[in-house]
Amino acid sequence: MVSTVNMAVNLGGIQMRNPINTASGTFGNGMQFEGFYDVGTTLGAITCKGVAAEPWDGNPAPRLAELNGAAIMNSVGLQNPGVREFVERYGDYLQGLRDRGCAVICQVAGHSLREYERAMDLFEELAPFASGFEINISCPNIAAGGAAMGATPAGAAEVMRAIRPRTGRPVVVKMAPHDVAEIGRALEAEGADALSLINTIPGMAIDINTRRSRLARPTAGVSGPAIHAIAVRMVWECAQAVSIPLCGIGGVANWEDAAEMILAGATAVSVGTANLYDPTCAARVVEGLTAWATQQGVSEIGELVGAFEA
């Protein structure tokens, strides 16, 4: 079907040909999906795996458990090669995505304010291919920083205050699944260009025979279709609290899920866990969403953002 709907969106300064993005940590750095479809000419954006100033080993095995009820739990813990090695390995490929019209969002990770600043400075210097940055202040799987810094409006604001002067490019902040209205307002006040939500929801999976966690750590992040309704609710709450654009994330497994996110107030939508078990999912979501927008009779997809009527 030829669509006349303008599917382009602007996520806080990140120009996207369509609203579909990928959740960090579920899409490698894009190239792993080139065997499935042409990433650069298909998606609106990709968000790369979180990267810190220096390499991180991540958490011990096992890092993954499958749960009953359309969900998984992971505790990868942001295994990454550090900004320099990341740019060395993936920079040319990611520039190629930009050249083909796909925005590239680099995710910035840290254990402390100083580490966030250092990673941001390195990215700013070494990653001209980045359309913008996503600051991960909500990873539930690292011992310090991460979720701890994003847990309160004051903590989140402090990270944003440190990051803001270090780049002129758009900054998106990845939020934890709680207090999204208050924390969203604090981030907006400190100059965040957009917010992405939600990160995985902390959970536990206990092996009842060994009485130990099914993963190497006692708690880990729950994701997958099971958390979608919770994520839609949080996007809706956050959208009412802030005026900057949102990227909706959480259990998006088909175009209908993405459409719900948009109606709840998301300008962009990330496909996450579904990339792992259904690797062509994000490409099909783009198609389905375009058909839906056409059927809705709008001239641009933006008209449907926040069109939910309570």
Added chain:
Amino acid sequence: MSATLHDFEVLACKLVAEDIWHMSIHTEVAAALQPGQFVNIHVPGDGAHILRVPLSFSNANGRNGIVDLYFATVGEGTRRLAAMAPGDRSTLVGPCGNGWKLPTEGGRALLVAGGIGLPPIVAAARMLATAGIGFDAVVGAHTATKHVEDLIDCLRTLSKDEGCDCARKVVLTTDDGTRGIAGFTTQAMEVLLAENAYACVYTCGRHAMMAGVANIAKGRGIACQVSMEAMMGCGFGACSCCNVALVSGGYALCCSDGPVFDAEEVAW
């Protein structure tokens, strides 16, 4: 060839040992599969369990498109997989991972398989036989009813088929002594090592068994390849969930760096 999505059709699915199934499928990707690689199967019909099931194969025939998969029913995914019938269709992701390498030094190979680690070992045997490299094998199982007869036969007949004196010995072990040598594969391995000279070892089985095999091989200065197993999210390097600890520090990914590793790289 990088991993991509392929359709497959089930040709046969039958119970071949206690809780162990042989599923024969037809897929266009068969010709691209290398021994020791794996495919990641979508089991249709249950939205509550979302992850694919990664499976190794004993043989991938590029001429007729048939791939022979073996799996143990251990969880919900494999139980539903066992219920698939001839004519059922689904998708798989493949080829996944890096397979076995031919030995760099001449001489016989020793294959050590434990439990459901046998199918990729049979794939290694085929690779060696095709290259004219002789081998002996140790095949262990917890108990006699868990030995997969047709795969053991396959190891035995490979030598005749290839006419290269391949499988001089296929030694069976069971933990409970119900068939073959009573004890672990590592014990049978020690016996064979005392009798013969081997240039390399190929092993797949439980982590503890492979650690033992790797340790024995290292002690004798014999190169050893291991096919590792880990809980996998994607099977193609996107999620970093299937980490394998390395001697050099940090982790490799079982799915995209492995599943076959040099045993000396792995921090057992």
